[in-house]
Amino acid sequence: MTNLEAADVFRRIAYLLEIKGEAIYRVLAYRRAADAIQELGRDLHDIWEQGELQKIPGVGKAIAEKIDELLRTGKLEYYEKLAAEVPPGLVEVLAVGDVGPKKAARFWKELNITSVDELEKAAQEGRLRELSGMGAKSEARILENIHALREQRTDRMLLGKAEQVSEQLLERLRGLKGVVQAEAAGSLRRFRETVGDLDLIVGAKNSGTVLEAFIQFPEVARTLGQGDTKASVELHDGTRVQVWVHPPEHFGSAWQYATGSQAHNVRLRELAQKRGLSLSERGFKTEQDDDITCAKEVDVYAALDLPWIPPELREDRGEIRAAQAGELPQLVEVDDLKGDLHAHSDWSDGGASMREMAEAALELGLEYLVVSDHSRSLGVANGLSIERLREQRDEISRLQSEIGDSLKILHGTEVEILADGSLDFPDEVLAELDIVIASLHMSLRQPREVVTERLLRALSNQNVDIIGHPTGRLIGQREPADLDMERIFRAAAEHDVALEINANPERLDLRDVHARLAIEQGCLLAINTDAHHPEHLQFRIFGVGTARRGWVTPDSVLNTWPLDKLQGWLADRKR
DNA sequence: GCCGTTTTCGGCCCGACTGTTTTCAGTCG
Numbered sequence: 001m002t003n004l005e006a007a008d009v010f011r012r013i014a015y016l017l018e019i020k021g022e023a024i025y026r027v028l029a030y031r032r033a034a035d036a037i038q039e040l041g042r043d044l045h046d047i048w049e050q051g052e053l054q055k056i057p058g059v060g061k062a063i064a065e066k067i068d069e070l071l072r073t074g075k076l077e078y079y080e081k082l083a084a085e086v087p088p089g090l091v092e093v094l095a096v097g098d099v100g101p102k103k104a105a106r107f108w109k110e111l112n113i114t115s116v117d118e119l120e121k122a123a124q125e126g127r128l129r130e131l132s133g134m135g136a137k138s139e140a141r142i143l144e145n146i147h148a149l150r151e152q153r154t155d156r157m158l159l160g161k162a163e164q165v166s167e168q169l170l171e172r173l174r175g176l177k178g179v180v181q182a183e184a185a186g187s188l189r190r191f192r193e194t195v196g197d198l199d200l201i202v203g204a205k206n207s208g209t210v211l212e213a214f215i216q217f218p219e220v221a222r223t224l225g226q227g228d229t230k231a232s233v234e235l236h237d238g239t240r241v242q243v244w245v246h247p248p249e250h251f252g253s254a255w256q257y258a259t260g261s262q263a264h265n266v267r268l269r270e271l272a273q274k275r276g277l278s279l280s281e282r283g284f285k286t287e288q289d290d291d292i293t294c295a296k297e298v299d300v301y302a303a304l305d306l307p308w309i310p311p312e313l314r315e316d317r318g319e320i321r322a323a324q325a326g327e328l329p330q331l332v333e334v335d336d337l338k339g340d341l342h343a344h345s346d347w348s349d350g351g352a353s354m355r356e357m358a359e360a361a362l363e364l365g366l367e368y369l370v371v372s373d374h375s376r377s378l379g380v381a382n383g384l385s386i387e388r389l390r391e392q393r394d395e396i397s398r399l400q401s402e403i404g405d406s407l408k409i410l411h412g413t414e415v416e417i418l419a420d421g422s423l424d425f426p427d428e429v430l431a432e433l434d435i436v437i438a439s440l441h442m443s444l445r446q447p448r449e450v451v452t453e454r455l456l457r458a459l460s461n462q463n464v465d466i467i468g469h470p471t472g473r474l475i476g477q478r479e480p481a482d483l484d485m486e487r488i489f490r491a492a493a494e495h496d497v498a499l500e501i502n503a504n505p506e507r508l509d510l511r512d513v514h515a516r517l518a519i520e521q522g523c524l525l526a527i528n529t530d531a532h533h534p535e536h537l538q539f540r541i542f543g544v545g546t547a548r549r550g551w552v553t554p555d556s557v558l559n560t561w562p563l564d565k566l567q568g569w570l571a572d573r574k575r
Numbered sequence: 576g577c578c579g580t581t582t583t584c585g586g587c588c589c590g591a592c593t594g595t596t597t598t599c600a601g602t603c604g
Contacts, residue, residue, distance in 0.1 A: 025587055029576035060577050098593085100602050135595060186604090199604085227592050242604085244591095257589090262604065269588040274581085280589050 001045075006070055007038035009079055010063070015091045016082045018101035019108070032058040035263075037067075039317075041513030042486065045071060087114035097145035098138070106131060120146050153238040156194035158475060159542050160505030163188065165239055166198050169219065173243070176213050179204045180248045185258035190311045191545025193475060193508045197232075197240035201258045207245035214243050250282055252294035256301075257281035263316035264309075271304050271320070312548035331548040332527070334541055336560040339368035342414065342437055342468060342500065342528035343537070347392050348373035349381035351533045354399055354409070360534030362407045367563050371396065372412035372437050375424035381441075386429055389413065393432070408563055410434040414468055419443040421457030423464070430463035435570060437500070437528075439468035440481060448482040455483060459491045465573065466526050466558070467492065469502040469509040477506070485514055489521040496573065498524040498558045501550075503543025504536070515550025526558040 014030035036058045037044060047053055048071050053064040070076045086108075093104050093116055107113040110131060111122055120143065122128055128139040166184045173182040179202055183189075186199030204210045211231045215223045220241075224232040230244045246254035257265060257280065272279040276287045284292035284303055294300045298308040306323045310331055313319040322328050344350035345357055352360075354371055361369040373392070374383040384392065396411050403409075412435040416424035423430065423438060430436050438458045446454065458464055470488065471480030492499050499518055502509045507530070510518060515525060527543040529536050547557065554560040561569070 023576085026576050028587080032577080058577070062576060098602065102601060133595060133600075137594060141593090197604095225592060230591065232592090258604090260604080262588095265604095266588055273588080278589075282590085 001071060001074060003037055003040055003044045006044055006067065007034045009070060009076060010034035010037065010066075012088065012091050013079055013082060015094055015101070016086045016088065019090050019094075019105045020082075020086050021101075021105065029058065029060075030063070032263075033063045039315075039513055041511075041517050043484070046486065089115040092116050093119055096142060096149055098141050099145070116146060116149070151238070153234075155476075156196050157239065158505045159188070159191065159193060159195060159508070159545075160539070162195035162198060163541075165219075165235070165241075166200065169198070169200060169217065169241065172217055173200065173202055173210070173214065176204075176210055178206045179210060181251060183255060185244075185255055186242075186260060189259050190261065190314060191542065191549055193505075193511060193546070197242060199258050200241065200243045201251070201255050202243060202245045203248040203251040203254075204245055205247050207247075210245045211243065244281070246281065249293045249295050252296040252299050253279070253283040254281045256294070256297045259311050259314065261315050264314035264319070267316055267320050268300070268304065271306075275304070277303070310548060312545060313551065315549070329551045329553050332544060332552050332554045332557050332560060334544045336554045336557070337366070337527060337540055337544070338562055339366045339370070339408075339559050339566070340529050340531065340537060340540065341370045341410075341412070341435065341466060341526050341559050342372050342502070343369055343531040344373055344414075345371055347371075347388065348378075348383055349532060354396065355403075356534050357531065357537075358399065358403055358407055358409055360531075360537050362403070364537055366407060366537075368408040368410055368566070370410045370412040370435055370437075372414045372435070375413055375415040377416045377418065377424045378441060383416070383424075384413070386425065389425070389429065390432075412437060414439050415464075416441060417454060417458045419446070419454070421454035423458060423461060427461070427463055430461075431574070433463075435465050436463050437466045437468040438464045440470075440472045444472045444478070444481045446481070448484060451481045452484045452487060455481075455488055456491050459488070459495050459497050462495075462573070464495075464497055465570065466498045466500055466528075468500045468528070469507050469530070470499055471509050471511075471514075473509050473511075474506050475508065480509070485517065486521075489518045489523055492518070492524075493522040496524065498526040501525055501527045501543050501547050501552075503527060503529045503539040503541075503546070505539065505542050508542060508546045510546075510550075512546050512549035515547055515552055519550070519552055519556045523556075524558050525552060525556050528559070 010030050011034040014027050018027045036056050053059055053067050066076055066078060090104050090108055093099055111127060113119050113122055123139050123143045128134050129136050166188055170182045173179055181203035183201055185201045188195050202210055207229055215231055215233055219235045220233045221236045222234050224234055232242045234240050244254055244258055269279045278285045283294045301308050309319050309323050343357055345354040358369060374381040376383045376385050393411050396409050400409050411433055413433055414437045417438050417440050418424055471483055473480035499510055501515055527547055529539040531537045
C-alpha cells in the first residue's frame with residue numbers, strides 16, 4: 001500500500017464522517033492525518049516498522065492503530081463499517097462544486113442520491129429544486145459544476161502555465177486606474193508543484209471599478225461570482241482565477257491571507273487568539289474591537305513577534321516553530337545560482353545550437369554552463385555515440401575560444417542508467433568529461449528492489465557526479481519510479497554525489513519534501529533546468545522555488561558555488 | 576481525534592459570497 005493509497009482511505013473516512021454529521025473536529029483530525037501521510041516524503045511502511053507512526057503530526061493513538069491495521073491486513077474494518085452506513089459514492093458527489101457535506105446528506109436521505117450520475121439525473125429532472133432551501137438557480141449551478149467536473153476543468157495546472165497566465169493578468173491589472181499594486185498569491189506564490197486556481201491580489205481604493213474591469217478582460221469567459229472585495233472567473237481555457245481587491249492599507253494582511261496555505265493561516269490565527277487578537281484578511285482586531293491594519297506582510301508577522309516567513313515555507317511544516325526560535329533557514333535564491341549543470345543542444349534532442357544556449361546563459365549572467373547531451377542508447381533523443389561525444393568536445397573548445405572567458409562551457413553528458421544499473425558509456429569515456437549526470441529514462445516500472453539497486457549502482461560509479469531527475473516522474477503523466485529514497489539519500493551522501501532538483505515544471509524532481517530529507521541526510525543538491533531550448537534556462541525559478549519549499553540553503557547546492565570551487569570539487573572526485 | 580512554554584481536559588480560524596431567505600445556512604478558500 002502506497003502513502004497515497006493510505007492517505008486516500010483516511011480522506012474518505014473524513015468525508016463519510018462529515019456527511020454522517022459527525023463532530024467537525026473529528027473530521028478535521030482525519031483530514032489532517034491524511035494530508036500529513038500524503039506529504040511525508042518517506043515511506044509510511046518504514047515509519048510503521050520503526051514504530052514511529054505517532055511522530056507524524058496529526059497522528060495520535062487512534063489513527064496510528066488504524067494505519068497499523070491497514071498496513072498489516074490491507075483493510076480497515078472501521079472504514080468498511082462506515083461505508084456500509086454512508087454510501088461511499090457520495091464522496092465523489094462532494095467533488096461537485098457547491099455541494100458540501102450538508103447538501104450531499106440531504107440529496108442522499110431525501111432523494112436517495114448516492115452517485116454523481118444520480119445527482120445529474122435528479123438535477124435534469126428538476127427534482128433538486130423541490131428541496132427546501134434549494135431553487136432553480138442552485139440546481140442549474142450544480143448541473144454546470146457536474147459538467148465542469150466531467151470535462152476535468154477542475155484539474156490542477158503545472159506551475160509553468162500558472163506563472164505565465166498569472167503574469168499576463170497581473171500586467172493588465174497593474175495597468176488599471178487606481179491600482180497601486182497587483183501580485184500573485186495562493187499556491188503559485190508558494191511554488192507548489194501544481195496550482196488549482198490562480199489567486200491574485202490587488203491594492204486599490206476603488207475595489208468595485210477594478211473588479212468590473214477585471215471581469216471584462218478578454219481572457220475571461222464567464223464570471224463565477226462577484227462581490228464587493230473579490231471576483232471569481234473562468235478563462236477561455238478553463239483556468240479559474242480569483243481576484244481580491246483591498247485598500248492599500250490592508251494590502252499586507254490581504255496578501256498574507258490569500259497566499260496561505262490554509263493550514264499556515266490557521267496556525268497564525270491561533271497564535272493571534274492567544275494574544276487576544278483576531279486575525280483576518282483585514283488585519284487584526286483587538287478584544288476592544290480596535291483595528292490594527294497591516295499595509296505590509298511583515299507587519300502581520302511582526303504583530304505576532306515573528307520574523308517574515310518566506311511563502312515557500314508556509315505549509316505548516318514546522319516553519320512557525322522555527323520562526324519563533326529564530327531558526328528560519330536562509331533559503332537559496334535565484335541570484336545564488338552561478339551556473340546550470342544540465343542542458344541539452346541540437347547535438348542530441350535540444351532545439352538550439354550550443355552557441356545559442358551559451359548566449360542565453362550569458363544573458364542570464366551565469367558563470368558556467370554544462371552541455372550534457374544524451375548518451376547513445378537513448379535513440380529517441382538522438383543520443384551521442386562515443387565518436388560524436390568526442391567531436392562535441394572539440395566543438396566546445398572552438399566555441400569557448402570564440403565567446404571568451406565570461407562564460408565557461410563545461411562538457412558533460414546525461415548518461416543513461418541502463419536496465420541493469422550499468423552506464424551507457426564505459427568508465428574511460430566518462431573520465432574524459434568535465435562532469436557526468438546519470439539519469440533514468442527507461443524501465444522506470446521495475447520493482448522497488450530492482451530499480452533502487454540500479455540507482456545505487458550508478459551512485460557508486462566514481463565517474464558519476466550528479467543523479468539527474470532521480471525519480472523520473474512527469475507530473476500528472478508518469479508516476480515516479482518506486483525508489484527507496486532513504487537508501488538513495490544515504491548512498492548519495494556517502495559517495496558525495498549530488499542529487500538534482502530538476503527545474504522543468506513538468507518534473508520538479510526531486511520534489512520539495514525529498515529535497516528536505518536529502519539535505520537532512522547531508523546530501524548535496526544541484527538545481528538544474530535540463531534546458532532543451534534557450535528559454536528553458538528560465539525554468540530555474542521553479543527549481544529554486546522547489547528547493548526553498550524543501551528548506552534548502554545555498555551551501556547545499558552545488559551550482560551556487562563559483563567556478564573555481566566547483567572545479568576543485570570535480571577534480572577532487574577524480575582522484 | 577489531536578494536542579499542550581497558560582491546558583492530560585477543553586479547546587480546536589475567519590470572513591466573503593450565494594441563494595433562499597426576511598436573518599441565515601452552506602460552501603469555499
